[in-house]
Amino acid sequence: MNSSLSSDPRLTPARPDLAAEELKGRVAAPRYASARIATVVHGSVLLRSRADGEAPAASELLFGEVLRVYELRAGWAWGQAAADGYVGYVEASALTFQQYRATHLVTGLFAHLLRAPSIQSPAVALLPMGARVTVIETDSDGLHGRIAERDGWINLRQLKPIGKVGATPHALARRFLGVPYLWGGKTATGIDCSGLVQLVHALVGIDLPRDSDLQLAHLAEGNGQAVAPGVAKAGDLAFFPGHVGIMADETRLLHANATRMEVSIDPLEEVIGWLRRDHPDQPFLGLYRLPRGDH
Template sequence: MINAQQTELIENLISSVQKEFSPDKRTVLFSISFSSEDSKVKLNGETTSGKAKDALLKRLTDAGLTFSDSIIVLPSGEAALKPFGVVTISVANMRTKPEHSAEMATQAILGTPLKVYKKVRDWYLVQTPDNYLGWMDDDGLMPMDESSFNQWNDTEKIIITSNACLGYEKADLKSAIVTDLVIGNILSKTGTSGEFAEAKLPDGRLCYVKNEDHIPFTKWAEGIDENNIKAGEIISTAKLFMGVPYLWGGTSAKGLDCSGFTKTVFFLNGAVLPRDASQQVHVGMPVETGSDFENVFPGDLLFFGEKATDSTRERITHVAIYLGGKEFIHAAGRVKINSFDRNSKIFSAYRLRTFIRAKRLLPNPILPGIIPVKTTILNQD
């Protein structure tokens, strides 16, 4: 058996690697344990980071420890054969555990490419382009090998531009419905038929989408300069969602949480933000807000929560988009506009009291931690 001093050393080494390579469990899985047989250490567990495993093994070796390695670097099992996937329903839920009763962590919309790491029963552990990890049931995605994934990426695409619409079995509004669709959904275009586009979902289903509800992805992408996004474009997009109900984990026109709202707005303008408010606060340029928000510009992100004290750390719990004139738009109960102005009918004393800081992403949000949609969603440069 290893002694208490060796046990503490191993625990500290695992902890140090986790802090370096997996500081945020929402984006990197590092679940490692160990046991001992006689004087030998047996490592168990799994990780999505091969670099983290290599670092741990090196540090254990450098410490003079003898060990056997049973750590699995994902993907593994069935997922190793099909390590890619694409969301194949309008909005797919991602949960914290492989069960429907588990908390919904986030969502991914139709056409979103995924990394697939493992399968447990009818659930897949997947990772979205913003690096968020979660469990998606098998009806939400189409697992693919590299060849199939590349074929999907190479097809002509359309992107849905209406908040909500339908895909029909035929080029006829009276025909059966194949799928519902929401703004930002991406489908493969296979043809045209009058006032409809014939489109294919990642799982092979065909549907017809009214021309007024979509545009070619290439045309949409050409109209976006992710290096020069205008505040007016962000605000116009944000107001498309006015009245949409709040949904914990929501990232679509069906329901949005606060960071899902800001993330969706920026996605539709060409930039993939980190998923949660506590992650989004780390991107962009700090803004000295001034005594009366005079230095905050339209399009800036506003962050709220609990300020740090001598005994507690800062907690970011909410995010909004600044509109100007002390007004901001956010998802809280529903997507709505509130104000920091005490004389306004839409004044929010709570938000004024819990405001912490502002960050500026415009006009060029492609900063560390933010990814262009054009290169991430469809692997197009």
């Protein structure tokens, strides 16, 4: 995904009729509101550009993510995602105005939230990779954990303590191979290019912006090292106009893309050729390596 950086409404909680209280004196608005802290308690919920179920998805918030809510109206919450600052509307029914201190992350593509600590128990929700949960007790066998956010249990094999995922971003990204492309998506039901990059890095504690242009700007500002294509290695991030992917090895790119409409691995030179059709002057914007040992 990509958008213009000119005014950046993506990251500014301000509308013509309302702005966040913390913007008073910087952004003119007829009224201001303080944030209420909400937590996502559905498996995921789309963050939309308007309070309309048919509006385009800007991103997707996962179970356990925090939204700073500035307005509740007609079943919609308008606010700003705490993790990456993205602004938009979500269905209010997906939120609770409770705060939690998450302890674990879902590390498989999905994990079922069960009514009781048994593999035969009915599932009450499906939580995607990256969902944040607060384990408050374990069953007598130590196989299932009960979570605080909803009344349910998860098999502990499907969770890892936050900070101890034990996998690299590009290894996590490989689990999404074949997942369908979906603009704004961040789960294995559908995911876009920058959503995939953001998600797999967040799992190992590396915070990146939501969109590809913001990710490139973040790394170019000193948070990453520019890399020549000839010395690329697995885990490097490759940027293009409106697109981003993760190098699977020295010459191939792992990316969610609308050409194949799925997450695939393709030769980097072939992807550059795809982009050259619409961007003949500069189809490739460069490679960056994150400074920490996460390759």
